[in-house]
Amino acid sequence: MSIVVLISGSGTNLQAILDAGIPIKFVMSDNHNAYGLERAEKRNIPTLSQPRLKSLEKSVTKLCKANNVDLIVLAGFMRLLTPGFVSKWKNKIINIHPSLLPAFKGAHAIKEAWEYGVKVTGVTVHYVNEQMDEGDIIAQKIVNITKKDTLETFEEKIHKVEHKLYPTIIKKLLNDQNTN
Numbered sequence: 001m002s003i004v005v006l007i008s009g010s011g012t013n014l015q016a017i018l019d020a021g022i023p024i025k026f027v028m029s030d031n032h033n034a035y036g037l038e039r040a041e042k043r044n045i046p047t048l049s050q051p052r053l054k055s056l057e058k059s060v061t062k063l064c065k066a067n068n069v070d071l072i073v074l075a076g077f078m079r080l081l082t083p084g085f086v087s088k089w090k091n092k093i094i095n096i097h098p099s100l101l102p103a104f105k106g107a108h109a110i111k112e113a114w115e116y117g118v119k120v121t122g123v124t125v126h127y128v129n130e131q132m133d134e135g136d137i138i139a140q141k142i143v144n145i146t147k148k149d150t151l152e153t154f155e156e157k158i159h160k161v162e163h164k165l166y167p168t169i170i171k172k173l174l175n176d177q178n179t180n
């Protein structure tokens with residue numbers, strides 16, 4: 001029962017997964033400078049960074065096969081995986097996105113929701129398909145934007161929900177795989 005986590009940046013979701021005690025085999029990144037790599041190293045989890053997407057995907061496949069990995073978890077991984085990779089790992093790759101999909105896809109969902117002036121948005125965990133921020137939805141949580149919010153407080157609310165929701169869903173999926 002284990003996962004690999006793919007990141008591109010700060011890795012606060014990775015941190016929440018680590019803090020929840022979920023066993024992580026590897027943390028991989030397309031960005032050598034991703035701070036999340038340091039978070040993993042602090043916990044003695046092997047890391048690998050590879051900016052070339054195809055090479056990264058090859059390494060992920062090799063390591064997942066060699067280590068019987070159950071789930072590939074995207075946590076702020078900002079690249080679109082290739083169709084070949086996605087079809088190889090159908091229903092084994094999940095992503096978290098800071099909006100109620102299908103609204104506000106892409107890399108700037110929080111800012112775009114704020115600028116649009118929505119009163120209700122949230123967080124989505126979904127299986128990954130070939131499209132950006134698409135695929136069957138596993139879970140969604142609502143976040144309300146109130147008059148008192150600033151972009152900063154709104155962003156904090158979103159991240160707080162993400163950091164609780166993602167580990168919960170990962171644990172559930174791993175449990176379900178174990179009992180099937």
Ligand code: GAR
Pocket residue numbers: 007008009010011012013014036075076077078096097098105106107108109133162
């Ligand atoms: C998170 O808010 C995550 O939902 C978002 O990137 C952030 C990464 O933060 N992902 C997407 O926008 C995917 N389209 P983190 O590196 O601190 O976990």
